[in-house]
Amino acid sequence: MIPFARLLVRRLALLIVLLATVFVVVDLLPGNTARAVLGRDATPNQIAAKERELGLDHPLPQRFWDWISAVLTGDFGHTARGRSINELLVDKFPPTLLLGGLALTLTVVASLLLGLWWAGRRVAPEVPITSLIRQGAVRLLQPTTTIAAAIPEFVVATLLILVFALAAGWLPAVTITDRSGFPASPDMLVLPVLALAIPQIGWNTRVVRAAMVDAAQAPHVESAVLDGISTRAVLLRHVLPFALPTIVASFATTVGMVLGGSLVVETIFNYPGLGALLAGSVADRDVSLIASVVALSGAVIMCMLAVADGIRAWSLRGRG
Known part of the structure; x- marks a missing residue:
């Protein structure tokens, strides 16, 4: 039972590392989430307001921690367009x-x-x-x-x-x-x-x-x-x-x-x-x-x- 528990913990850790990597890779992609949601005609003020709404103005580690903490309670959050991910x-x-x-x-x-x-x-x-x-x-x-x-x-x-x-x-x-x-x-x-x-x-x-x-x-x-x-x-x-x-x-x-x-x-x-x-x-x-x-x-x-x-x-x- 103990080796199996260790294996399970190891796999969970690898999954968390993979999810953190996803956050990093997506953050490095060209483009802007707020602009993609609002469209090309969005003004800089609208984009900045949308970024604050989505929490994109926070550091990446904090955004990942907020998301993974909510996931552990069963809440995957909302998409950038406001729909429930669940x-x-x-x-x-x-x-x-x-x-x-x-x-x-x-x-x-x-x-x-x-x-x-x-x-x-x-x-x-x-x-x-x-x-x-x-x-x-x-x-x-x-x-x-x-x-x-x-x-x-x-x-x-x-x-x-x-x-x-x-x-x-x-x-x-x-x-x-x-x-x-x-x-x-x-x-x-x-x-x-x-x-x-x-x-x-x-x-x-x-x-x-x-x-x-x-x-x-x-x-x-x-x-x-x-x-x-x-x-x-x-x-x-x-x-x-x-x-x-x-x-x-x-x-x-x-x-x-x-x-x-x-x-x-x-x-x-x-x-x-x-x-x-x-x-x-x-x-x-x-x-x-x-x-x-x-x-x-x-x-x-x-x-x-x-x-x-x-x-x-x-x-x-x-x-x-």
């Missing part, structure tokens, strides 16, 4: 959570299936592969997963739009929302989810395969193969439990990658989530809103890392 996050975070959750689920399922199947060719090489299609699939997995992991989400999103929206006309390229603030139809989620999941599937498939092959070097696995146990049973009962810590750590890291990528993908597909909110806050140099989005995303990632730590501890129980 209300904005409640309105925009659920669609992002839906998009990221679907992409993460697809990533976990697809990479596990592909990684296990790919690793099965190494764990039990004596099993004959008679199908030419299966042989070709095995040979294609390595370059395909490498390419998929290397391509950024915005490139994948652009290619998906060109192929499935513009050329084929099968799926919509723009998201339209209903009264609930979510996409009006399920097909509007397909391309954004794929754009987020494809790079992560490529990366995690390779991690799953490598972890399984490494775990398969254990003596008990070789004994199970020699005893004639089926490849599926060997993988699931004798190899996967030993590979699980590495796999879970990779999936936990994927949470942050999916959340970060969703902010870009949402902008491309006009998706109603935190992406558009963050884009507008950067244009306004609204440091409170930017830091609030970062803080919320960081909290979600920390929760997922804590879950991953619990799963790893469970999988390693009883081992020396």
Whole structure:
């Protein structure tokens, strides 16, 4: 429990440092928050009054302390345009959570299936592969997963739009929302989810395969193969439990990658989530809103890392 508490405190400290860095970086950006809110026609007196209203006349450390102190009580404050940040996050975070959750689920399922199947060719090489299609699939997995992991989400999103929206006309390229603030139809989620999941599937498939092959070097696995146990049973009962810590750590890291990528993908597909909110806050140099989005995303990632730590501890129980 004590090591876990130390790890939690360390992650909280890193999050606070990251939030302080956000304040510094936004403050160094060119432009003026008050002028961005009031417009080009604002007079110097109006700009000065707006800066006093927003607290921009205070030193940067004091502004950060005032904001972080309020956040610890659950109050994220107000945007430079006067809207409640709490209300904005409640309105925009659920669609992002839906998009990221679907992409993460697809990533976990697809990479596990592909990684296990790919690793099965190494764990039990004596099993004959008679199908030419299966042989070709095995040979294609390595370059395909490498390419998929290397391509950024915005490139994948652009290619998906060109192929499935513009050329084929099968799926919509723009998201339209209903009264609930979510996409009006399920097909509007397909391309954004794929754009987020494809790079992560490529990366995690390779991690799953490598972890399984490494775990398969254990003596008990070789004994199970020699005893004639089926490849599926060997993988699931004798190899996967030993590979699980590495796999879970990779999936936990994927949470942050999916959340970060969703902010870009949402902008491309006009998706109603935190992406558009963050884009507008950067244009306004609204440091409170930017830091609030970062803080919320960081909290979600920390929760997922804590879950991953619990799963790893469970999988390693009883081992020396």
